[in-house]
Amino acid sequence: MKKKKSFLSLKGKESAAGRMFVLPFYVGFLLFSLTPLVKTLIMTVNDVKVEYGGYNMSYIGLENFNYIYNVDTDFLYNLFSAVGNMLWQVPVVLIVSIILAQIINTRFFGRTFVRAILFVPVIVMTGTVVLIIQNDVVASAALNGGIVAGGQIEYTTGLEDVLLQAGLGSKVIDFFITLTNGMFNLIWKTGVQIVIFLAGLQSISPTLYEASAIEGATQWENFFKITLPMMMPIIVINTVFTIVDFFTDSTNEAMNQVMVAVKNLLFGRAAAMAFSYFVLIGIMIAAVMFILSKLSKKYG
């Protein structure tokens, strides 16, 4: 070889360029994600005391975990009620947003207007504003003769009678009542999900629907045999996003407890709570991804 060999091979050059582009993320991840995560993990087994000019940690083993699981009566209850709420709220949010995305994906009069309104929660999604709105709406419902129970508005006293007369079991009725009472909060959570689903729907090639129309398929068959299987990856992303969204929500009791502990400077306990919660959610996300990938293999 006469030509002077470059310092890096072609492949090496490509790797170097790629790493240059990703470098900000590496530094950022190291400084702002990994370090805090490891520090939090260390805090869970320490007694953290904030002092002037720094903070002090002394090793106390699993005392923090012992406290939150065995002494604190609220934590386990909050943890499981948060997860339990999530189990039905996440599917409802996903189903509602896929239906709404499907609707604004079709052409009809006033579509632009409806689309603009459906994206409003994305814009106004501030925790505080939503809290103020809820407070205000609760107050107004009380003024106007609505029934307020435990900070939640119950519009649905009529619905209960109808369901009772239809001969449904009390568990089923309870479910429907909770569902309809929570509708306001749930609809306000669908913003980003609709956006993501809409992007997914737009990416399905129209030729598939043309072919199925020629074969004489109905809209239902279209939805279940084309749209759903094609949307499977988007559904997975959206499910994960929604779970995380509920997890970090400021109305979430378990998260609230962590925040209160932080405000009281009980950093070790807060770290133990946050970490237990994170592990539980991690398991949930892993399970959901496993089930969904199995499903998409079966139908995809």
Add this chain to the structure above:
Amino acid sequence: MAKPAKSEALYRSEKAAIKLAGGLFRLMLVVGVCYLLIFPLLYLIVSAVQEPESMKDATVVWVPKVLSTQSFANAISELNYGKSFLFSLFLSAAATLLTLISCSAVGYGFARFQFAEKKIAFFLVILLIIVPPQTTMMSTYLNFRFFDIGGILAALGIGPINMIDSPVTILLPAMLASGIRAGLSIFIFRQFFLGQPKELEEAAKIDGCGVFGTYAKIMMPLSAPAIITVSVFTFVWYWNDSFYSEMFFTGELKPLAAGLASLREAFLADVTNSNFTAQEQRGILAAASLLCVIPPLILYGIVQRKFAESIERTGIVG
């Protein structure tokens, strides 16, 4: 005997009926959902513009009897609106710009180059989306309260610096692709770049353009949909964020979202003793919420059409 085939006319009228029923169902659903979404905003507007005293009046339901700017005036002074508005605008705009630059570069790196640890690195991006900020909030706070880069500052004798109340707490993570929901931004950019044809970049390479030149001069001008999607989202997330801003800004000058959050907490803690009656407090909170929400709503109104189109063309599916 075979069933007689449906006559053409019957078939058509049946189809028309189904279409009508579908249209009606859609109309009901859309009107219902839009009502749920608009109702609170209307309610905020009504509470903000009416005279606080008339909230007690049961005859006033939707249309205010006496208009008053009192709630707005109080909210503006309570929030220190002029200053905190500009501060919020500066923080959100700067953070959005930095996020755009860093996340697009990282997304480009993931979409176009091969390197050994790419899969693991991308897994870390997903982890960035999944790990909620609350899990690490104590250490993040302490990180900035006693800010030091790997002990370098301490070794230089400057010691850890207190970064609380400084815009650095918001802008530095944004610059390093670790800002609010940065994982999602990286993901959107990566998916967008993956969907673009490679021919243009190859042509640029043959013409002697380096990788950074290709990224800055060829790819970025072509990625308007991804840029619009990410900027609108990021701007709004930063503008609305009260979690980080409440944690990092404890002094006089606060971003709007933090100001609103502390105003609400102050009123909650002090319903009776404060300078305002309960009705006045509600009016002020409604007005303050509107003052916080209106700037992003105006921005959204301006870019609405472009934003919706961009989302549809971002190709998150890849």
